[in-house]
Amino acid sequence: MTTGHHVLDERSRDFYIQTLTVLNEAGLPYLLGGAYALARYTGIERHTKDLDLFTRPEDAPRVLDALRRAGYSTHTAFPHWLGKAHQGDDFVDIIYSSANGVGTVDDEWFERATADEVFGVPVHLVPVEELLWHKAYVCERERFDGADVAHLIRAKAEDIAWGRLVQRFGPHWQLLFAHVMMFGFVYPGESHRIPEKFMQGMLSRLTSHDNLNPPPGKVCLGTLLSREQYLPDVERWGYADARETQGYMQPQDITTWTAAIGQPDPTPPQEDV
Template identity: 55%
Template sequence: MDTPLPTTDNHRQPPDQAGRTFYRHGLTLLNEAGVPFLVGGAYALECYTGISRYTKDLDIFVQPRDRDRIIDVLARAGYQADVTYPHWLAKAYYGEYFIDIIFSSGNGICVVDEAWFEHAPEREVLGVPVLLCPIEEIIWSKAFVLERERYDGADIAHILRVCAERLNWPRLLDRFGPHWRVLLSHLILFGFIYPTERGRIPEWVMQRLLILLADEVRNAPPSGRLCQGTLLSREQYLTDIMRWGYEDARLQPKGQMTHENIAHWTAAIDVKE
């Protein structure tokens, strides 16, 4: 069952008419062009939780096959649009405002596929009818954002506080798959953050994850030297890869990224000794 959306009187707005006009125009253009897209980011978070947070961007999620169609629609309307990171992100600009065109995630794991659209609820954003990213995919993608300068764990805790009883938990578990420890870590923190709300998480979900943990503890660790920290932060585990000789979990065939993808993504940060 798709997640019902709470109502809120706390409407988030960009700071001026120029931003509102740009976002509304972009959404309208994409609707008219018939290119499938979903709205995520701060706008979706507000729709699900009622929490307003001002940013100068609008996040839309598209399947990789539709990325260039989206860019073309916005470019033909006169906006600057280009691929920023070939493995997950493109952008369209209007002055200080921009639309993020997201088709995967920075770590290459959360690729947008048809299931995102099959479970997407309908909503209006800036007066334009759109589909929102499903709440399960929002949790999935945010769970891996554990950078020094950005941590999305609070967003996940707030989403769980509002929507836990209505989540499609089997879908969420399936999304995390072999990365179930990441989900478990957020659920454990939820019980710490909201001790009186921990009953919102179904007991069977916690039991299933704890059984996986117990089985893993009983078995010998895998051979080799693999660091999965790079799936959580593009910067904070570079020492493990560059100096300590660990294998990068983002890299094919274990991960989804090529050496070129990783080099491009890493070049956007200041690598410190």
Template identity: 50%
Template sequence: MRELEAGGIPFLVGGAYAFERYTGIGRHTKDFDLFLHPRDVERALAVLAAVGCETELSFPHWLAKARCGDDVVDLIFSSGNGVALVDDDWFRDSVAERVLDVPVRLIPAEEMIWSKSFVMERERYDGADVAHVLRACADTLDWPRLLRRFDAHWRVLLHHLVIFGFIYPCERTRVPAAVMRELMGRLDAELTRPARERACQGTLISRAQYLVDVEYWNYTDPRLAPQGNMTSEERARWTAGISEDGPRTTEQPAPKAA
């Protein structure tokens, strides 16, 4: 962190450190998560390489890594689905803190909720993290900004808010009634209005479990430009990375009965 500061590269601390700061829940993790604006990633890698770290651009649409001895630093500048792109607002609304006795700034709670809300893999589901951040921070969240962050993906936010009320019945009124009415009003307006495009938005919440839909059943993939922020090459590389995280269960349509 000191090297990045000396190099004039702004960054935010996320991951386990920020999660503990917001929720009081500590966890051991092998990686140290730093969030950077995309424009600063190459400079950050150069600074870390100059002090002896092994660096790589792991996935060009969202993640770089630096290995410094036994330590691994994740340099995050978007999200795996390409939705939660780090922009200047992350820094404007960040929170001052000290980490490892270094004065730093943490990612905002709103952006933590936004980025974690889309992680719904078979092997990893961040819904509990979202619920714990909501429980800890609901009274101080910038709810209008959170709604703007989710934008067209507001159903994902509604999903987590409904589940929050199930998890914590005694806490559910801490979600502003105006927010729930706004989202439920949007839901009501869509009940008889199906979308025109044949898209499978499941790829935004799991890179593996909805491949069958886009590979076999001709649904469009909203991760791809112009609807999303990923290129076909970036999607292919991100999909290939599934096997690096563990065995992949191959899904395909079952053969039809004779």
């Protein structure tokens, strides 16, 4: 694998092994995502101080409780998508949706998961389609996952279930098409790897105004891509926030998520119980 600038230290490795083992022994449903799923799919290895584990919203409390009973400090960082468990400086992110509320984990994630082994521990990886789906929306000023999306397509173009991917994006198909177009720019000699049927379907939608299906009213979908960069649109220029109008987030969740801009990861006033 290609190794990034950071080398995983032994303490963090032991922490990850312990975490995966705890959940495996408890028989709890989770999928490994983040940097380690990306590494398995693309060969690009990046070591971080956290482990991204995905589970259904209804299973997240049980996962956090199992880790708490194993000696971790746990809390719900953002109720609409994220819980955390940690020991010292090492964290586990328990993810049950995306930060914009669009990508809720459901049964299909588990039905399509890939069996693998990480750090010698058997795991199931987030499916490549869901990994790409989540990353496509990360377009913040300080973080843009477009390169990860391009690398996933480069590595797995022939294996991606493109029809299912289109279904995942649903009304946001233009975002998927934008990433595919960027892939063609980044890898000009590999555009042929994108299925012709997919490209024809996207181009047909793009040229047919009947298929654009814009939401009613003056709406900004930019808030689905960045929680900060489109605030002027909704706070000053009269655009409705698509996160609320399309039912992805509740107003209180938007307020909490916005207030956390520029802040370090929240630490709990007390442990969840």
